[in-house]
Amino acid sequence: MIVTPPAAHVSDLPAPAFRGRIGRDARSGHYAVPGRYRLHLPTAWPDGLRIAVLHSLLGLDTVCPAAYLPAVPDCPEGVHPALRPLYEASAHRYTGPAAAPVLSDAWSGRIVSTHAPDIMRDLARRFDSDRPSPYPCGAESEIEGVERMCARGIEEAAQRAGAAGGEQAERDAALGTLLEALGALERRLAGRTYLIRDEVTAADVELWVTLVELDTVHRNHLDASAVRRIAGHPTLWTYARRLTAHPAFGAHLDLDGIERRHRARCQGLEAAGAAVRILDWAAHAAR
Template sequence: ALRPLYDASAHRYTGPALAPVLSDDWSGRIVSSHGPDIARDLARRFGGGRPALYPCAAESQIEAVERMCGQGIEEAAQRAGAADVPQAERAAALDTLLGTLGVLERGLGSHEYLISDQITAADVELWVALVQLDTVHRHHLDAAAVHRVADHPALWAYARRLAAHPAFGAHLDLDAIARRHHARCQGLEAAGAAVQILDWKTHTAEATAVRPQVERP
């Protein structure tokens, strides 16, 4: 469904057609594919009556979480599991990943959400990063590394709670994640692939079961 937008936006585009995408109906071209910016635009211009994902005075905290998720989790996990990266760099990347998870673990403590008493964009960013970490990046880490990643009980309990929330788990397409991973990934599978951290199917099934039903005339 997104392929025509990418083809119209870049001549002879051969990369993946990934969501999210903000497109212009008139030109048929992509305006942005940067998730955090798209989320901000939607929240600020069409957020009436919905939870405030960007509450006042929380912007700097949300931006800090976005950087931690992008650099400290996503990029670090990719480098930690990359077969073409020297061992010393992989070890340093794993240290960065574990350090970031440790900071987030201490920040959560016994709180239900990350920076507020309600869901914010920081929770959206972190939850997506944790889903990717367990369903994609884990496959390229060794078992010992995955056990160290899993050794953050507050963080993974938080991920489990959000997975059972209808706004999160009911929209998680695990099969699509697996298809995209297998189609794009060129890395080697490691022993960590056998060490699942969360049972996402069970928790997302709970979210789907409590998902509000829309009555149609």
């Protein structure tokens, strides 16, 4: 049972982490039944976008319907009204934020999971789909390696490189880490259409969402020279353009929502790199 401390203000509290899993059969409690579960996704946020892309790749629109949420809730304290009943039913005396993404169970009216990696793997492994699996047999360690590289080598490094309060040496070191990761990916993609297999996998979903964030969010806090060095990986950004033109990817790209989310949440200073756009994401998504 999860109880939120009453003394803290709602907007200062993290949402509880629900880590339920969908099992193979009825003995697991949560098991795969068409129409039983529902996704609640803000695609302007990285985790929501990852799940939405994978959900479309699997063709699960009728098996596990998805409800798409606004980037920034139009209500006080950043609460998604549609999720409030789910949180209240799932956590005793819950008064904290109603955050997404959420996988909910229509039978109980409660939350199964808010953990994006678990949700993605359960969607791929527990529901029948005639599409190729984004987690092919024997590829799990490679996919996890890409997830770590994206999180540490790109996402965290880009945040440190753009931190206004950091020391110059620290920012330079972070930029070096970021460029090293991009260079490794550039070499890995040479002569390849996708990252680890001959078809789209969860590794491609992870990297694509990370590159979207790098160009639409983190770029705003880097200087122009840094952004040009980041853009100097033509194979990587050609790959990003190609995936954006794929319906399962580009159809979920909410650029306006990403900008609203960034403005509402980010307290960093805008730098000269904000004017150096790497990709025209909207144009490639339209194709």
